Amino acid sequence: MAGAVRSISMIVPRRCLALNRGRGAQRFPRPFVLMAASRLPAAASPSASSTVEETSQIQQDIEFDEKTDPREDKLACPICYYPLVKKSDESAPRLECNVCKKEYRNNGTYLDLTVSASSGEYTESMPAATELFRSPLVSFLYERGWRQNFIWGGFPGPEKEFEMAKEYLQLAIGGTIVDASCGSGLFSRLFVKSGMFSQVIALDFSENMLRQCSEFVENENVPNENLALVRADISRLPFPSGFIDAIHAGVALHCWPSPASAVAEISRVLRPGGVFVATTFIVDVVPPAVPALRLTRQYFAQFTSNAIYVSETELEDLCSACGLVGFTCARNGFFVMISVTKPS
Numbered sequence: 001m002a003g004a005v006r007s008i009s010m011i012v013p014r015r016c017l018a019l020n021r022g023r024g025a026q027r028f029p030r031p032f033v034l035m036a037a038s039r040l041p042a043a044a045s046p047s048a049s050s051t052v053e054e055t056s057q058i059q060q061d062i063e064f065d066e067k068t069d070p071r072e073d074k075l076a077c078p079i080c081y082y083p084l085v086k087k088s089d090e091s092a093p094r095l096e097c098n099v100c101k102k103e104y105r106n107n108g109t110y111l112d113l114t115v116s117a118s119s120g121e122y123t124e125s126m127p128a129a130t131e132l133f134r135s136p137l138v139s140f141l142y143e144r145g146w147r148q149n150f151i152w153g154g155f156p157g158p159e160k161e162f163e164m165a166k167e168y169l170q171l172a173i174g175g176t177i178v179d180a181s182c183g184s185g186l187f188s189r190l191f192v193k194s195g196m197f198s199q200v201i202a203l204d205f206s207e208n209m210l211r212q213c214s215e216f217v218e219n220e221n222v223p224n225e226n227l228a229l230v231r232a233d234i235s236r237l238p239f240p241s242g243f244i245d246a247i248h249a250g251v252a253l254h255c256w257p258s259p260a261s262a263v264a265e266i267s268r269v270l271r272p273g274g275v276f277v278a279t280t281f282i283v284d285v286v287p288p289a290v291p292a293l294r295l296t297r298q299y300f301a302q303f304t305s306n307a308i309y310v311s312e313t314e315l316e317d318l319c320s321a322c323g324l325v326g327f328t329c330a331r332n333g334f335f336v337m338i339s340v341t342k343p344s
Contacts, residue, residue, distance in 0.1 A: 074176055074199070075230070077102060078115050078238040110210040110229035113238035117231075127305030129255045130205060133183070139208035142184045143216070150251065153281055154333025161279060161337065162190045164330060165248060168277045168339035169196070175245025178203055180234055180266070181252035185213030189222050191248070203230045203237075235261040239269040246275045253280040253315075254307045263322040270342040276324060282309045282336045312336065 075084050077097035084095040084104065095104045095111070104113055116124055125131065132138055138146065151157065156164070165187075169177070176199040179188040188202035204210055210229050217224055232238050234256055247266050256262040266276050284290055290310050297308040309315055315338055316327040324340035 074201070074239055074243055075111070075113065075228075076238050076240045077104075078113050078232065078236045081240055083240055109214045110207075110231050112231045114205070114231055114233055115236055126205070127257045128303075129305035130257060133255070134206040134208060136208045139184065139206060139212050142209070142212065143186055147183075147186065147251075150335075154331075154335035155251070155279070156332065156335070158186050158190070161250065162187060162194075164337055165277050166194070166196070168328070168337075169246050169248070169275055171273060171341075172197070172246035172275050174198055176201065176243075177246040177248060178237075178239075178244055178269075180237075180247050180249040181205075181255070182213060183209050183250075185209075185216055185229075187248060187250050188213060188227065189216060189220065192222055192224075192227050197226070197246075199226050199228070201228045201230055203232050203234075205231065205233055207231060235265055237265045237269050241268050242271050244269045244274060245271060246277070249276075249278040251279050251281075253278050254309065255305075256307075257305060259307055259318060260322065263318055263324070267322045267324050267342060270324075272342055273344040274342045275339060276319070276341070277337065277339045279335065279337045280309060280315075281334045282312065282315070282331070283334065284311050285333055309336075 075095065076082055077084055077100060079102060080097055080099040082097055082099045085098055087094050087096050087103075093106075096102070097104075102118075104111060104117055106112075112118070116122060126134075133142075147158070155161065173196050175197060177191055177197045178201045179185070179191060180203050182188045182202040182204045183206075185202050188200055191197055191200045202210070202213055204213075210231055213229060216222075217227065230238065234252075235258055247270065253259055253262075263276075270276065283293055293308055293310055297310070312329055312331075315329070315336070319325075319327055319338070319340045323343070325343050326341045327338065328340075329336050329338045
């Protein structure tokens with residue numbers, strides 16, 4: 001641990017770099033699953049007891065299929081947020097919400113848990129930044145040159161970023177991690193290979209990114225017993241409240257259509273003490289340009305659908321507004337990695 005901390009501090013040590021050394025790594029049972037409230041961490045706070053009891057009662061009222069895939073045991077309807085039930089009949093296996101009766105199916109590559117999943121005529125377009133990453137070309141190029149170019153902005157590279165993220169994720173070891181906006185699964189695969197987590201959920205809105213993720217998993221012989229590929233909207237996460245141990249979002253925060261809505265959803269699904277780790281760009285490395293960027297970034301966002309962050313305080317305020325605490329970060333040029341937790 002100490003060696004890893006020293007390696008992070010080599011990247012522009014600042015007041016925000018203070019890692020919580022005093023917190024011991026709390027391990028959770030393997031697998032840490034949703035099926036009963038008794039499997040929640042013992043440290044769950046009384047403030048969260050009402051949510052836990054309510055969800056537990058919901059689960060007791062639902063008869064789960066004995067053959068439920070362990071990779072699907074934390075999934076919920078993105079409309080009702082009730083746990084999904086696996087149904088088996090003469091047709092292909094499917095997941096169903098016992099409340100709204102909506103069905104969700106796995107197409108052999110990923111499980112589509114968007115609100116508009118299985119719709120017929122209705123289609124919905126997303127902002128330009130989101131649609132860009134849905135294209136087959138960008139999805140194909142993402143790990144074949146696109147992601148490598150981020151080094152110009154101070155990004156240390158996926159392997160180094162993964163080692164940094166691991167330091168913030170110690171409290172979630174043995175639990176479930178969601179790799180939000182996973183893209184082609186670069187970090188999802190690293191999380192699986194690390195063996196740190198009992199379950200890894202690779203989540204993205206882009207169908208083609210998830211197809212690329214599936215291909216990389218197959219080509220690299222990555223074990224997929226504890227890996228689930230899920231298509232979902234970051235602002236409508238398909239999980240019950242308070243049941244996810246950690247969420248990681250690599251180079252994604254600035255691309256989300258509504259960062260506040262997305263971080264609020266992340267706060268909702270994290271268990272008490274759960275961790276959110278994210279990387280993004282921050283532009284305060286050119287101080288004279290900050291005032292102009294503050295004035296013009298709303299127009300930039302309207303045309304590109306990308307957010308511009310001009311200070312660490314701004315990111316901290318975003319997380320705080322969504323009920324997340326303990327903000328820490330590491331910096332290098334335009335690169336910033338942030339970590340916050342759900343209050344216990």
